[in-house]
Amino acid sequence: MQEFLQQLVNGLVWGSAYALIALGYTMVYGILRLINFAHGDVYMMGAYSALFVSGWLTAAGAPVAQSPLWAMVAMLGAMAAAGLLGFLIERLAYRPLRTAPRLTLLITAIGVSLFLQNIAQLAFGSEPRSFPELIPSSTIVKVGSVTLSNQQAIIIAVSLILALALQVIVHRTSIGRAMRAVSYDREAAALMGISVNRVISFTFVLGSALAAAAATLIALNNPLVTPTMGVQPGLKAFVAAVLGGIGNIYGAMAGGLVMGVAEVMIVGYGSSGYRDGIVFAILIIVLLVRPTGLFGSPVTERA
Amino acid sequence: MDLVRIFRFAAVITLLLALQALFASGLVNPYYVRVLILCCFSVMLAVSLNIIIGYAGQFSIGHAGFYAVGAYTAGAFTVYAAPPIRQALALDRLPGWLEGTAFLMAAICAGTFFAALAGLAVGLPSLRLRGDYLAIATLGFGEMIRVVIQNVEAVGGPRGFSGIPIYSSFFWAALFAVAMVWIARNLARSRHGRALLAIREDETAASVLGINVTKHKVAAFVLSSALAGCAGALYAHYEGYLEPRSFDFIRSIEIIIMVVIGGMGSTTGAVIAAIILTLVPELLRGLAEYRMVIYSALLVLFMLVRPQGLFGTWELSWETLRARWEKRRERP
Numbered sequence: 001m002q003e004f005l006q007q008l009v010n011g012l013v014w015g016s017a018y019a020l021i022a023l024g025y026t027m028v029y030g031i032l033r034l035i036n037f038a039h040g041d042v043y044m045m046g047a048y049s050a051l052f053v054s055g056w057l058t059a060a061g062a063p064v065a066q067s068p069l070w071a072m073v074a075m076l077g078a079m080a081a082a083g084l085l086g087f088l089i090e091r092l093a094y095r096p097l098r099t100a101p102r103l104t105l106l107i108t109a110i111g112v113s114l115f116l117q118n119i120a121q122l123a124f125g126s127e128p129r130s131f132p133e134l135i136p137s138s139t140i141v142k143v144g145s146v147t148l149s150n151q152q153a154i155i156i157a158v159s160l161i162l163a164l165a166l167q168v169i170v171h172r173t174s175i176g177r178a179m180r181a182v183s184y185d186r187e188a189a190a191l192m193g194i195s196v197n198r199v200i201s202f203t204f205v206l207g208s209a210l211a212a213a214a215a216t217l218i219a220l221n222n223p224l225v226t227p228t229m230g231v232q233p234g235l236k237a238f239v240a241a242v243l244g245g246i247g248n249i250y251g252a253m254a255g256g257l258v259m260g261v262a263e264v265m266i267v268g269y270g271s272s273g274y275r276d277g278i279v280f281a282i283l284i285i286v287l288l289v290r291p292t293g294l295f296g297s298p299v300t301e302r303a
Numbered sequence: 304m305d306l307v308r309i310f311r312f313a314a315v316i317t318l319l320l321a322l323q324a325l326f327a328s329g330l331v332n333p334y335y336v337r338v339l340i341l342c343c344f345s346v347m348l349a350v351s352l353n354i355i356i357g358y359a360g361q362f363s364i365g366h367a368g369f370y371a372v373g374a375y376t377a378g379a380f381t382v383y384a385a386p387p388i389r390q391a392l393a394l395d396r397l398p399g400w401l402e403g404t405a406f407l408m409a410a411i412c413a414g415t416f417f418a419a420l421a422g423l424a425v426g427l428p429s430l431r432l433r434g435d436y437l438a439i440a441t442l443g444f445g446e447m448i449r450v451v452i453q454n455v456e457a458v459g460g461p462r463g464f465s466g467i468p469i470y471s472s473f474f475w476a477a478l479f480a481v482a483m484v485w486i487a488r489n490l491a492r493s494r495h496g497r498a499l500l501a502i503r504e505d506e507t508a509a510s511v512l513g514i515n516v517t518k519h520k521v522a523a524f525v526l527s528s529a530l531a532g533c534a535g536a537l538y539a540h541y542e543g544y545l546e547p548r549s550f551d552f553i554r555s556i557e558i559i560i561m562v563v564i565g566g567m568g569s570t571t572g573a574v575i576a577a578i579i580l581t582l583v584p585e586l587l588r589g590l591a592e593y594r595m596v597i598y599s600a601l602l603v604l605f606m607l608v609r610p611q612g613l614f615g616t617w618e619l620s621w622e623t624l625r626a627r628w629e630k631r632r633e634r635p
Contacts, residue, residue: 035435096607103362104610106438107563110556111606114599122592235446235552242439273461277450280443287440288428 005146007268008261013152013221015260016159020214021237022244022252022259023166024207030183030247031203033102037109038089039211040234041116046082046212047131047225048124053077054132068154071134075158075216079209086208087201095197120227131223155217162213163253166206170249175202183247232276236263239283245293254294258282315481323474336473338585343476344538345577349561350483350570351530356559357568357616358496359523360503361430362438365445366531366558368425369418371550372448373532375458377414378467378539381406383457385468407470411536418532419525421448426524430517445555453547463546471540479537483530487570488618490526499523503568564605566612571619576612 021043028036054074062070093112097105141148170176181189182199190196218233219225240259244251259279266278286293326336352366385406389395394402429440458464490496498519501509510516539545561580565572583601587594617623 033435035438093603093607097610100610102435103563103567104606107560108603108606110560111599111602115596115603118595118599122596239439239443246435271454273454274450277447277454280446280450283443284429284440284447287432287436287443291432291436 002145003268005143007264009146009148009152011261011264012257013155013260014218014264015257016156017214017218017256018233018237018240018259019253019256020159020162020210020217021233022240022256023163023249024211025238025241026244026246026249026252027179027203027207029241031179031200032094032105034094034105034109035238036207037106037234038112038116039207040230040232040237041113041120042082042086042089042208042230043211043215043234043237044120044225044227044230045085045116046078046208047215047219047229048120048129049081049212050074050078050216050219051129051131051225053081054134058132068135071216071220074134075213078212078216082212082215083205083209086204089208090201090204095200117227117230124227126227128224128226131219131225133223135220151220155220158213158217162210163249166210167249169206175199179203236279239279242283243286243293245295248293248295251293251295316478319474319477319481322477323472326473338582340473340476340541342578342581343473343480344534344541345558345561345581346480346574347476347483347534347537348531348558349565349573349577350480350487351527351534352558353562353565353568353570353573354487354490354499354530355523355527356562357570357573358491358499358503359520360499360567361520361524362434363441363524363527364438364552364555364559365425365441365443365448366527367550367552367554368445368448369421369528369531370535370538370554371452371545371547372421372528373414373418373535374539374545374550375452375464375535376417376532377410377536378464378545379458380410380413381468381470381540382464382466385409403468403470406468407475407537407540410470410540411533414536414539415529415533418535419529421532422525422528423521426521426528430520430524442552442555446552449547449550452550458545461547463544465544467539467543467545469540469543471537476537476541479533483533484570484574486530491570495519495522500568560602564602564612566614566616568616569612569614569618572612572614572617575614575619 021039024039024042025036028034028039054070057070057074062073089112093108094105097108135151135154138150139147140150140153168176170179178189178194178199179202181192181194182196186196189199236259237256240255241252242255243258244253244255246252259282262278262282263275267275270278325331348366348370352363355361355363389402394405397405425441425444429437429444432440452458453461491500498509498514501512501514502516502519506516557580561577562573564580565574565576584594584598587597590597
């Protein structure tokens with residue numbers, strides 16, 4: 001039982017990071033009907049940005065490891081950098097294809113993904129880099145043999161706060177209302193005077209910033225950064241978004257948590273060889289039983 | 304007419320045999336031969352995927368999975384089933400090349416059959432889905448196939464499957480590539496092919512016309528998987544070594560890129576794109592670390608400049624070329 005609880009805690013830690021990445025997928029899909037394959041690589045770039053920002057801070061003499069405030073600065077820096085990257089990707093690669101067939105857009109997204117991976121390999125080298133310890137690890141809760149470290153608590157708490165912040169942005173601000181309008185009906189939204197391009201840009205910035213936040217948080221726990229680190233989390237977060245009903249923000253969060261827990265459980269109780277398999281098994285079952293996901297509204301897709 | 308066909312067939316065989324003899328003689332740089340053979344595999348994969356994506360308009364991102372099924376079952380056949388068969392039938396008395404060819408053909412049959420079976424198992428449930436959901440489901444199945452293979456110790460698990468005898472060669476790869484192009488083009492002109500095109504253009508209209516949409520979609524999916532499995536079987540007996548990682552979803556995506564760049568629905572387009580996309584990374588080899596950066600940048604640029612692909616749905620053939628030329632002449 002205690003082992004189960006420990007696994008649950010570890011699963012929730014991974015799951016909250018998946019949830020943050022999944023939010024980016026789900027928002028972009030909701031608004032553009034595009035599976036943004038480059039999102040996992042934006043996550044990777046976010047991790048490198050956080051690495052560099054904390055490096056610069058240390059070089060500038062800031063006591064990075066002493067106060068969580070500096071970790072926060074590193075995360076915000078990474079979020080800003082990734083937001084800019086998301087904006088540029090949308091502006092340069094996706095916007096010219098706004099009226100093109102969706103498959104073309106998908107291939108472009110794949111191209112952007114490959115491009116980011118290779119540019120990262122070129123610029124930062126292919127060998128893994130280790131992330132500095134921003135927040136020294138310590139156990140804050142211990143019940144029996146179940147432990148929760150401060151890092152794990154921070155990952156879960158910050159993810160929750162960011163997800164709630166997103167919820168507020170989408171449901172309580174005028175740009176959020178515009179986002180919902182564009183995702184509901186782009187042409188009608190444009191006729192109502194909403195600047196569709198600006199809303200789409202904003203969505204990309206928001207989603208990319210969340211991915212960078214996830215990257216910084218995960219780096220607390222898993223301090224290795226490589227150019228291809230975004231591929232598997234990206235794929236899994238995407239599955240999480242589908243699981244929750246793509247286009248649905250609550251769904252993406254729930255899907256991310258389920259995904260993280262399922263993955264950790266299969267490693268704990270099954271075989272670690274099936275770590276990647278369980279994710280896709282869940283995906284297939286969901287798609288066959290309830291294609292619109294756990295929280296998606298049933299829609300018939302037009303070709 | 305039939306005589307022309309027989310003559311054409313004989314000419315292709317002779318040409319390929321002559322090339323094979325030339326390559327075997329060692330006069331040509333083995334690196335060039337290898338690239339040429341890799342082009343043949345790319346052509347087989349692109350042409351087979353084009354059947355489901357281009358003709359039927361059903362987006363599948365799991366093609367590498369069926370390629371893997373074909374490769375691994377064929378490899379497992381020659382490694383585990385062939386020795387007892389050889390002993391039981393006393394095949395040692397056959398000349399080596401004949402024995403190798405016989406086993407290669409049997410392995411291809413096994414690989415094709417199991418890939419078709421996998422295609423049926425994947426296609427039946429998932430072809431109910433449409434558009435993006437179908438794409439995601441096939442992606443999931445493709446990755447599942449890879450994960451399962453990775454966990455089967457008998458075929459090497461994550462370390463890879465080595466020790467597969469090398470039976471295939473340029474001749475076989477090229478012959479099967481030509482055969483698949485021929486199958487795909489005949490399919491497009493057949494009743495089944497027309498039904499697929501109708502489904503691609505408008506599924507509802509097609510079903511109103513009395514086309515059994517599900518049946519045709521699944522049949523196309525099975526055919527496409529079977530051809531990929533056949534390519535996999537040849538690949539297993541060309542490399543002699545298989546690695547689960549080389550059948551991941553990036554590989555599926557490479558094949559999709561070939562189909563999309565060629566122009567979806569155009570078999571000749573798929574052939575040319577497959578060759579170009581195999582050659583470009585090789586040609587860029589001199590640029591070392593810039594190679595993949597340039598490759599991916601070219602891909603994005605190409606999609607921005609020519610979203611419909613090289614050929615669109617246009618096919619390259621004597622007839623279409625002549626039609627084009629005559630149209631141009633008629634213009635004043």
